[in-house]
Amino acid sequence: MARKTDLLQGTLDLLILKTLANGALHGYGIAQRILVTSKELLQVQQGSLYPALHRLERKGLLKPEWRQSGNGPMAKFYSLTPVGRACLRDEKEQWQRYAEAIAMVLES
């Protein structure tokens, strides 16, 4: 198994927003989705996920909703608000510029 990388400070919010762009998910689902889509390279610290979710909710980027998960118990699902969608766009651009800049410096 490849070595798992801890998240850079501040990137968790972006990953959550991106993960939710395709539809509502509960907390565990978000963690799983990030792990899967990063081909298990990015490991979300399970504990730090929830404070982040609550922070985004407070900022009005996420909308929570309680509903049945599959055939299991009720779970809290998060989805993007329009503000959250706009924020994702901005953050994504910013991240790409940042990554390019870092890459340019490293490869020069």
Add this chain to the structure above:
Amino acid sequence: MFWKRKETELQRELAHHLHHLAAEFERQGYSREEALRLANREFGGATQVQEQCRDERRWGWTAGLRQDIVFGWRTMRRTPVVTAAAAISLALGIGANTAIVSLMDVVLWRDLPVPDAKQLVLVHWRGHGFPQELADGAAGGMEPENGWDVADFFSYRAFTQVREGVSAMAKVAAFTYHHQVSVSFAGQPTVAMERAVSGDFFGTLGVHPKLGRLLSDGDDSYSEPAAVVVSHRFWERVLRSDAGAVGREITIDNTAYVIAGVLDPSFYGLGPGDAAEIYTPLHHARFLHDGPAGNVLKNGRFWGIQLLARRTTGVDDARLQAAMDAAFRASWEKQPKNAAAAPRIRLDEGRRGLGDPRKQLQRPLLVLGALVALLLLIACVNIANLLLARALARRNELAMRVSLGCGRARLVRQFLTESAMLAALGGAAGIGVAWTTVKVFGQFLAGDDTIPIAFVLDGRTLALASAITLLALLVFGLFPAFQASGWLDASWLRQGARSAAPSTGRGWSRGRAFVALQMAFSVILVMAAAIFTRNLVTVESADPGFDRRNLVLFDTRPGTSGYDKARLAGFYFNLEQRMQNTPGVSMAGLASMRPMNNGGMWDTVQLAGQPQSYDVSVNEVTPQYLRIFTPGLIAGRNFTQNDLTNPASVAIISGDLARRLGGRGVLGRRLRMVDVPPGARQPEFDIIGIAPDIAATSIKDRPLVLWLPFGGNSPAATVALRTAQPPQAVLPIIRQAMSEIDRNLPMVNTVTMEEQISKGLERERMFATLCSGFGILALVLSAVGLYGVMSYNASRRRGEIGVRLALGARPASVVAMILREGLASVALGIAMGVPLVWFGAEFVKKELSGIKPMDPISLCAGLGIMLFAATLAAAVPAFRAASLDPAEALRQE
């Protein structure tokens, strides 16, 4: 509740996550328990995550506050005595401060209860001395100010001309000083304070009636029937709150008036403590017509009217002043030779009413304000110390909370919440304290002829109490909070629950610093108590020069209750005889001026043919009166009944005056009154006797006195009675005798001489009483503070003391050691406080009439009391420490 639901949701959300994680592990082949354990480990402490989530959420704030309050309440309940003591001391401090500042507000800052009070101006003039060229007499006040004399009296003609001259710029109204009159309503005689006002006085102020109508311009003329407006207080007191009294007749100084209306209770007069109760129109005020100046309204050379004005919007003071000045000059019969020194109009702010109570009370209020602020500081330091000690005792709990994920900010907030709860308790109780305190203050501040100053509990007062509470909270709450949060560094947390105090050295020295600070403040308050108490005792027990026991005084006002000039002398003669023969009365005498009344009549005299003149207190008395106050004359003879009725002018002078004039040789010489209007004849008197010096006007000073025979033509007189038994036993007989002489003649201001003397010492008594109260409180608070720090310190050093005792130290040396440490901080405090006392004493010099500010006896007494209390407070923990069982102490270590 909202926060509760959110809390459950959060738990469910996290449980859901853990459930999935555990399921995952179970799929990987772990047992159920193993899977749960792994899930929890993977997740990281659920409690911590919960706490972080709460912090992230908006509702976390209010929920946290609620938790803080519940938690704080629990902490406070755990130590009820300490909490109560803290809240009570805080309540006393906040209450006393609120009371003083409320009084300052009422006396110094509050506007008159009239619409647009800021438009009001008081019209004064300034000049150099009395304008001899323009006026013969005056009624009013004149005070020096920056090289000028500022006066408030005008002729009636000046009033009418100024009013006309500025009619486009301002409304001008006139009023007089209040004075005592005899009043009879429905057959009940009494006395009251009358103020004469121009017809538009109430209209200019913008006051409204509660009943009937107020005076108008029409009332202020001879052609109209005499009408009178009464204050709400008078309506309650004399008219028995009878709404039917309006329109009925009332007799004021022998003249019939119709009650036109009753003033609204919100109008307390022209300033706080204004005693005026009945308002008559200038044209119907008897005293403006029957006095020595004749008809004041017609006499342009008698200046006895005061003015106030209401500016029209947009008019500035400079223009108004110039216009008034022109009209004022035009009202003079002739222009003075020195035009530069002539009176000129000066306008003063009138929004707060007349300035006299402000001037008189400003300094005492400031002094008291400073003292109560100190009291509050002491209380705050005590509470800070207490909270700090409690925080130390709670270290284990704090350590636990921090390791469970509680943030530092949250901890500081917890401390602040607890302090704020304490402050709120104290502040709420403080309003009650303020309510009672201010009543006491109001009584004290009310002088001889002023009414108690009313205290209003309104938004301003409440805001004030809250502000003071907040200030106190900042002083005592912030420090322990940050102090406690400072302990939360890693090294201390690692010590965890062990019993040694963190950074012990610093903690101890801070406690001692607190004690020293408290002692420094307390020294000031205790010294103030000692100084003012000794001042009162000294003044009150001063020898007035006569026997003050068994002496009764009352006034009678026959001249304003139906006796004309022809019958007055006979009435007085009869009165004195009758009183003389009343059982229980050994001597009865009459005087035109009440003794010991902080004032009286003053004049300037000189020996005929000598330039040197002297200010003397003048009183017209009967021979019997002199016999009551002096056992016998130093030289010469007393007045005789013949002197009273015979026009030959004779005088008796006090021993001091005789010495100044040249000793016994002045007997038989002629004494001349200097201060008379130019052109008038200066009255002269043959000196027939020299009387011993007595404190005639006030226990606080001994003026030169000129005694003249009581001629019996003054409308009022004071009766002095020497009783054979205690006055209280004789008074009913005296009242009976008085009502037999004339049932309609009230006895006014009936008091014993002792009461009369202490009435003149209200200011001194107020300072002594209040400062003693403050001093005792300060002493108790700082003793408690010292005791707390000493016991804490002693209990922390149990181990060390145990070792000392085990190694053979004598208990006495342990006591001495602890006492020494305690008293060292006390000494430091006293050393800091005494210079402050020295500065403060200079400031209160004016309030001390009996002793010097740095009176050695008071200072020693104050220091003695301080040291005694401090030793007591330090001795208890010292002895407790010395009686330790060493084995027991060491085992605990």
